[in-house]
Amino acid sequence: MARVQPISNADDAVTQADRVSTGNNTGRRRLWAVSGAVWLCVALISVVQGQVFAAFAGRSQAWWPTFHYTVAIFSVWALLTPAVLHAARRVEERRFGRVAALSLWLAGYPLTVMAHLTLFVLLFWPIYGGPSLSLFAMAKAVFLANLDKSAFAYIALIALARLRRQWTPPSDVPSPPSLANTAPAGEDGLWVRVAGGQQRVPFQDIDWIAAAGDYAEIHAGERTLLTDRSLASLTDELPAAAFVRVHRGAIVRLDRVREVRSLGRGDASLILHNGETLRLSRRYREGFKALLPV
Known part of the structure; x- marks a missing residue:
């Protein structure tokens, strides 16, 4: 892992952070666009399915009113998609146990449905409610009529978040560096953009760094x-x-590792000096052993 010269001053840090921010904004806009297109397709499929079922039952169902209403329902899911994916990604990155993760998924379902219901009523009450239907009455009707769609949408988003996590290719394992070509840790630090400006974090203060989607969390003491x-x-x-x-989601400072516990199949747990536990993936084990033989 070759070392690139750290940022020399705050102006350079601002420039680099702005570039990353621009890239993140582009990614968010792309996510919004893709989300809208996908949910529009889902709405169209749902309408066609409803038309087919109605035809088999011998009932007539107007196309355009049904289409408009279904698009409205799924448009709110499109609005919620980035937030749900972000929350699901954070749960995955925290590496909770299966029971804890499942509990969080289950707890998130009513919260997400409530958010969807609230947004839909606030946005579309003038169209589907009005003087003849109160907000509460509309919310009740929408909730009961869309239980199946809500369950499908939530499960689909959680499944998508998990698949994205699994399909994201990890970075190649870096080759062991030459100690002669690296500057001693602690002579400089990282410039981190925080609210109100830039903050420099000395290398010697950093315990470990975690991936947080397009962001990163720097853990430095408390x-x-x-x-x-x-x-x-x-x-x-x-x-x-x-x-x-x-x-794939963690970097650790070597002198913070207090203990290494094997988990089998090449994986291991790293116990840090403060009691925190990180996972050592077998994909990165050789690079770790080259610097800290275990």
């Missing part, structure tokens, strides 16, 4: 700083003799 830079970009600025990638 502080946790969220930066809008990716884990990969931070990796290139860390002293290679002091920091190593141990998982």
